[in-house]
Amino acid sequence: MEGGSGNSNNLLRKASKAKKDExxxxxxxxxxxxxxxxxxxxxxxxxxxxxxxxxSNFFKYFASNFKALGLKKLITTSYVSSPIAGGQLSLFDLEGLKPNAKKPFKIEITEVPDLDYDGAIGLVDVEMLLKINKNIVSPLSGDGDFRSKECIDLLKEADIVVTNPPFSLFREYVSQLETYKKKYIIIGNTNAITYREIFKLIRDDKIRTGYTNFNIGMFFEVPADWEKFHHINQSGKKIARVSTSCWFSNLEVSKHREFITLYKKYKKDEYPRYSNFDAIEVARVSDIPMDYEGIMGVPITFVDKYNPEQFEIVDINPHFFTITEQGLEKPTQLKIEGQKDPYARILIRNRKVEK
Structure with a gap:
């Protein structure tokens, strides 16, 4: 067994190459x-x-809380080519309830009544509903890929999409959601911040990180044939820790309307300048000077605290997407005289300078 977060980046790289990142x-x-x-x-x-x-625990959450959340409808679809489909313990114990795992299907729920008459709505009621009402479960004609026409038709009907999409298809997945102007709450790789398409959405305040797990990571159940994992749970399933995983949403996230408390003032000897770009290096978000009017390079973890009322995101090092989309020559990797080149940096400007 492999433990800790040190292997999570390798895990994601190998997963992406093998398209086993579900x-x-x-x-x-x-x-x-x-x-x-x-x-x-x-x-x-x-x-x-x-x-x-x-x-899926997403289905379990929404189906069990259907009434409590006041949902109008819940739609879920399976994907026949998924490396993990059929490999987990079913949420339901009723023999013969689940369709053939090799054939994709959809479930559409518009009501979850209290079928066991215990005064509450829970997973038992969902089990009974699926067993009693055969019309809730129906086959898909294709493979269940989110890009297929029938899945896009279901997407058009939806108000909010909530899921954990394949990390290797994250750009394409988000692009589709944006194309159809859908609200969403999804899990992705923290490094997606450095993708051109995702960075632009964050910069323009069209997508933001969620409330939890940023820069902490999450534990996931992974396919049985994975060699690298963190531990085996009580059900005998392999659990991997992916430290570079977080939530993204285009819904309102209140923490991104909170102002970062700044307490330091700019001192030339404490904030080195980049030798090849007109900006200063700020090694920690907590060290952002309150009185500096120019551009500053901060760690990418800044995006989890980004409030567009307080700061402007100017660009990102080393990609410089904002500059290149204007047709200008891309600058080289940021450099500091006599120091190691800084890692990825978000370039920002303070909108609320305090002198």
Whole structure:
């Protein structure tokens, strides 16, 4: 067994190359994040389009809380080519309830009644509903890929998409959501911040990090044939820690409207200048000077605290997407005289300078 976060980047790289980057999200992480969005769910159609409904904890969360959240409809689709579909313990124990795992299907729920008459709505009621009402589960004609026409038709019906898409397809996945102007809460690789398409959305305040797990990572259930993992859980499933995983959403996230408290003042000898770009290096977000009017390079973890009312995101090192999209020559990697080149940096400007 492999432990700790040191292997998570290698894990993701190998996963991306093998297109085996589909992980089952733990219910605790889903509950911890989604509790902040409950007011957005009322009266809405929720779509989980990268989830086997019988195994996904996203389906479990929304189906079990269907009434409590006031959902209008819940749609989930399975993907026949998923390396993890059919490999987990089913959320349901009823023999014969799940369709053939090799054939993709969809579940559409518009109501979850109290079928066991215990005065509450829970997973038992969902089990009974799926067993009693055969019309809720129906086959898909294609493979269940989120890019297929029938899945896009379901997407058009949805108000909010909530899922953990394949990390290797993250750019394409987000692009589709943006094309169809959908609201979403999804899990992605923290390094997606450095993708051109994702950076532009963050810069323009169209997408933001979620409430939890940023720069901490999450534990996921991974396929049985994975060699690198963190531990085996009580159910005998392999669990991997992916430290570079976080939530992204284009819904309102209140922490991104909070102002970072700045307490330091600019002193020339404390903030080195880049030798090849007109900006200063700020090694920690907490060290951002309150009185500096120019451009500053800060760690990419800044995006988790980014409030567009307080700061302007100018560009990103070493990619310089803002500059290149203007047709200008891309600057070289930021350099500091006599020091090691800084790692990836978000270039920002303070909108609320305090003298």
């Amino acid at each position: 992980f089952y999200t733990q219910l605790t992480d889903i509950e911890k994040e989604l509790k902040h969005y409950k007011s957005f769910f009322s009266g809405k159609v929720i779509y989980c389009n990268c989830d086997d409904p019988y195994e």
